Amino acid sequence: MSFFKVSFDFMLVRELINVLKNFPRKHIFTLLIGLILIISISLLGNIKFTEKNQYSELTKSLSLSSLTDGYQIDIPPIEKEALIKRNDSLFTILNKLGVLQEDIIKLINSKESSLLSKIEVGDKIKILMNDKGELLKLFYIDDIKSGIQAERNEDSYSISKYVSKIEKVKVFKNVIIEDSMYVSGLKENVPDSVLMDLAYINGWDIDFTHDIRKGDSYSIIYEEIIINGEKVIDGDILISEFNNRDKKFIAVRYDLDSNTSEYFNLDGQNVKKAFLRSPVKLSYISSKYNLNRRHPVLHTIRAHKGVDYAANKGSPIRATGDGTILFAEYNGGCGNEIKIKHSEDYVTRYCHLDKFSSRTKVGRKVKQGQTIGYVGSTGLATGPHLHYEFHVNGKHTDPLKVKFPNASPINSSEINNYRKVSQNLLNELSNYKYLINKREVYGG
Numbered sequence: 549m550s551f552f553k554v555s556f557d558f559m560l561v562r563e564l565i566n567v568l569k570n571f572p573r574k575h576i577f578t579l580l581i582g583l584i585l586i587i588s589i590s591l592l593g594n595i596k597f598t599e600k601n602q603y604s605e606l607t608k609s610l611s612l613s614s615l616t617d618g619y620q621i622d623i624p625p626i627e628k629e630a631l632i633k634r635n636d637s638l639f640t641i642l643n644k645l646g647v648l649q650e651d652i653i654k655l656i657n658s659k660e661s662s663l664l665s666k667i668e669v670g671d672k673i674k675i676l677m678n679d680k681g682e683l684l685k686l687f688y689i690d691d692i693k694s695g696i697q698a699e700r701n702e703d704s705y706s707i708s709k710y711v712s713k714i715e716k717v718k719v720f721k722n723v724i725i726e727d728s729m730y731v732s733g734l735k736e737n738v739p740d741s742v743l744m745d746l747a748y749i750n751g752w753d754i755d756f757t758h759d760i761r762k763g764d765s766y767s768i769i770y771e772e773i774i775i776n777g778e779k780v781i782d783g784d785i786l787i788s789e790f791n792n793r794d795k796k797f798i799a800v801r802y803d804l805d806s807n808t809s810e811y812f813n814l815d816g817q818n819v820k821k822a823f824l825r826s827p828v829k830l831s832y833i834s835s836k837y838n839l840n841r842r843h844p845v846l847h848t849i850r851a852h853k854g855v856d857y858a859a860n861k862g863s864p865i866r867a868t869g870d871g872t873i874l875f876a877e878y879n880g881g882c883g884n885e886i887k888i889k890h891s892e893d894y895v896t897r898y899c900h901l902d903k904f905s906s907r908t909k910v911g912r913k914v915k916q917g918q919t920i921g922y923v924g925s926t927g928l929a930t931g932p933h934l935h936y937e938f939h940v941n942g943k944h945t946d947p948l949k950v951k952f953p954n955a956s957p958i959n960s961s962e963i964n965n966y967r968k969v970s971q972n973l974l975n976e977l978s979n980y981k982y983l984i985n986k987r988e989v990y991g992g
């Protein structure tokens with residue numbers, strides 16, 4: 549309708565212009581302005597009219613649907629939780645969460661409410677309530693596995709103990725190292741705790757600061773602990789395969805008869821060895837040792853015969869093997885220095901320490917992994933780092949190349965079972981790898 553009206557206006561204008569062609573110019577101009585004004589006003593009126601129409605239609609359809617008989621929106625219950633603090637009682641907590649007082653009293657007067665009489669600081673209470681403050685459900689969470697639940701009945705609550713459903717799910721990851729073992733793992737969504745475990749398991753074979761090269765890779769199967777369908781924690785690594793340059797390290801977790809778990813290679817040798825590869829834990833290495841950001845450490849000791857670890861001042865330094873403290877004091881360019889004698893053949897040396905650990909005294913015994921001091925820059929050092937040396941039979945040896953003696957292998961009584969367990973895990977690992985490669989081929 550409005551379209552016809554507008555074109556009609558224009559036709560009228562054209563005719564008027566024709567008629568007025570003979571009038572003096574001044575007059576035509578004034579008339580034109582007047583006409584334009586009239587047309588624009590009528591156009592505006594049209595627009596307003598159409599908009600009004602649309603609004604009313606919209607309102608109509610809305611009121612229609614909301615008037616449908618028996619239609620009710622289900623409001624989901626409100627979920628709230630509180631951590632139990634000192635001087636809290638069940639009443640004060642539920643009151644604070646906004647539960648109706650009559651419901652709290654109903655809960656306390658319910659049968660088996662004695663289960664809820666002892667609440668402990670640090671435990672958690674989770675509730676489901678509606679917008680009226682009515683308590684629908686309550687969970688008293690004792691630990692991740694169990695607790696007490698209360699469910700609303702007509703005029704009381706049924707209270708009982710519950711045990712959560714715990715599942716373990718195997719997760720497979722395959723990582724090709726681009727920057728560092730740690731950073732590349734994070735990029736593939738390997739959890740931090742799993743990466744630290746991987747560094748621990750391989751810590752006797754690989755120095756993650758110096759040994760890793762771009763293109764190295766690892767594949768792992770680890771467990772995720774799922775409780776009531778929700779992932780709660782990342783569990784242990786079951787198997788790891790680490791390809792470091794031309795070497796392959798496989799470690800399999802095995803539950804020993806003595807109720808402990810240890811990692812072994814495929815021959816049943818414990819991955820633990822007499823010496824750790826690195827005296828500084830991966831978690832303390834500067835920027836988790838990114839290959840592209842490797843610190844250019846200036847070797848300040850003449851005829852450099854060791855390896856350097858860039859780490860923040862104060863990072864703990866660990867003894868790489870069991871032994872006895874041979875030397876622990878300030879010594880020239882080495883700064884604060886520690887020497888450990890491990891056997892007749894092996895001595896390790898640590899330089900530039902900020903401080904010694906209070907237990908580091910000459911003649912005292914140390915255990916592998918024990919903190920002996922802290923990273924610093926004493927002596928001839930430009931920045932905080934640890935200089936580490938490995939001496940065999942009094943000679944400097946490259947700590948990255950020295951072969952370490954093995955720790956005790958798996959018991960002969962358990963070796964057959966271990967072979968089965970490790971073979972199964974190895975098969976699973978290669979199946980996963982096969983599937984991933986196939987997917988990559990098809991994915992282009």
Ligand SMILES: [Zn+2]
Nearest residue numbers: 847855856935
């Ligand atoms: Zn050095």
